[in-house]
Amino acid sequence: MYNTSFIKKILIVATVVLLYSCDKDFNAIGDDLIGDNHFGLTPENYDVLAYNQEVTPIQSNGLPINALGIYDNPVFGTTTANYNTQVALSEYAPTIGDAPEIESVVLSVPYFSHITAADPKGGSVYALDSIFGDPKGKIKLSVYESGVQTRASYFDTGNQLVQLYYTDENANFDNFKKTLLNDGKASENTEFFFDAAQKIDSTVDATTKKVTVTYSAPEMRLHLNNAFFQAKILNAPASKLSSADVFQEYFRGLYFKVEKSGSNTSNMALIDFAKSGKITIKYKARTAITTDPEATMEDKTLVLTLTGSTVNLLQDAKNAVYDNAIKNPNVTEGDDRLYLKGGQGSVAVIDLFDKTDLIGYNSDGVLQNAPNGVSDALDEIRNNVTTKKWLVNEANLVFYIDSDNMSKADPVTKLLADEPKRVYLYDLTNNLPLIDYSDGTSGVLTPTDPKSTKYVFGGIIDIDATTKRGKTYKVRITNHVRNLVKDATAVNVKLGLAVTQDISIIASNKLKAKNSVISEAPRGSVISPAGTILYGGKSSAGDKKLKLEIYYTKPN
DSSP states (O other): OHHHHHHHHHHHHHHHHHHHHHHHHHHHHHTTOOOSOOTTOOOEEEEOEEEEEEOOSBBOBSOSSEEEEEEEETTTEEEEEEEEEOOEESSSSOOOOEEEEEEEEEEEEEOOEEEEEEOTTSSEEEEESSEEEOTTOOEEEEEEEOOSOOOSEEEETTEEEEOOOBTTOHHHHHTTOOSOSOOSOGGGTTTBOOOOSOEEEEEEOTTTOOEEEEEEOOEEEEEOOHHHHIIIIITSOGGGGSOHHHHHHHSOOEEEEEEEOTTOOOEEEEEOHHHHOEEEEEEEEESSOOOOTTSOOEEEEEEEEOOSOEEEEEEEEEOHHHHHHHHSOOTTTOOSEEEEETTTTEEEEEESSOOOOOOEEOTTSOEEOOTTOOOOHHHHHHHHHHTSOOEEEEEEEEEEBOHHHHTOOOTTTOOOOOOOSBEEEEETTTTEEOGGGOOOOOSOSSTTOTTOOOTTTEEEEEEOTTTOSEEEEEEEOHHHHHHHHHOTTSOOOOEEEEEOSOTTOOOEEEBSSOOSSOSEEEHHHHHOOOEEEEEOTTOOSGGGSOEEEEEEEOOO
């Protein structure tokens, strides 16, 4: 009995201690702040200072996805995207064979696509993803041997530094172009188009003569110049094919140049060249050296992969209104419209609480404004929490899209500008994600969109059911605001807003010449060619004006 009673007492004491600890931890962590659901409460709105910032030439090497083509955006202007990539042998020091004779050289790079239906004749029907502009557009595509050896690093005064290449360096690569490599039919060069048709290949068994048909997803296929690869690869000295370092100095890669294709409309695609891109060389050769002209020639294959250093080279012809807006921001009063565009484009700078010219609170706890009548929103929020015992439930920035300007159609194609599916809000001062970026969600908001992750943090476009165009982007910054409210020493950093091709990419790329506002921009924005116009904090658009909205729980 004694043992049983003692054990019960111990359990009771342990339970009390555990509950006290949990309660203590909860209060410390919560700090009088509650969860992220506002339960239909009416928000308090606070003014926000926001202005445009041009993204000048920016680092564009090593991007996970690259743009290729010409995008005539009816709102922002025309962007031309060229591309340069190193190539690598799938196997170094290959055994070429004796007296090799080339048969074909084919470059193949898969597109982003999805199946829409089954093809009655076999295989599938596809639609291409990540195409910007006229889906039926054509471009003049020219592929050359690169004359620039793109390096991953370089040495300076004895230190090894990362080698950066920038969006504005196209002229350097273009100066070296020589032999046109994709010299086949017009659809592979002067009238190239991103073809959504599946690829159908047939092979014949040499013995049974049976024909086997295979179907594959859409991809770029270019027949390259046989004579060039005969001389450059098959007839190369063995030492030039012996290792990656030697080979990359010998064959510096490929340069993809795009131009307008006559009077045709054009378009642009985002492509993952490195994932499965390759050059397949098919040739015949004898296994051993012999002078016998009747010796058997065997079928052989040599593969080069499109891996190594890459550079996206962007040239912009900006719309005059857009160009003026990003070159002349109003950093003191904010801009009426915020222009976001990827590539070498623009971002928005946001100051949530920029005003500091205050008198403070009087003895009754009432906020006293400075002589100019401007109140400090952060002090007001802190006062609401401290003296009024209001609890910050949820804090959001809701960006309204300027649908009138974004509805301007291309005069030729009648197409509207492609809207970015997502924007990314980040700590611009330190070029880092906000605390709310780690929202703890798993899975995707839209089953058909694998990139709709982190949907509580947000930034996902809200589509109007009638117009099928975007209405708003909402980003939740509850924890960011909470930190500023409960910690008087917390730094009120500037925020940046940019378009992004992929919310999972949080790294930043460096500007070629930093300025007093930004030195980097999000990598996900460099990838994307899309853009949007949002109402700013200075806007006269009524309820579409940018504001910080905070939902409070107020005591009865």
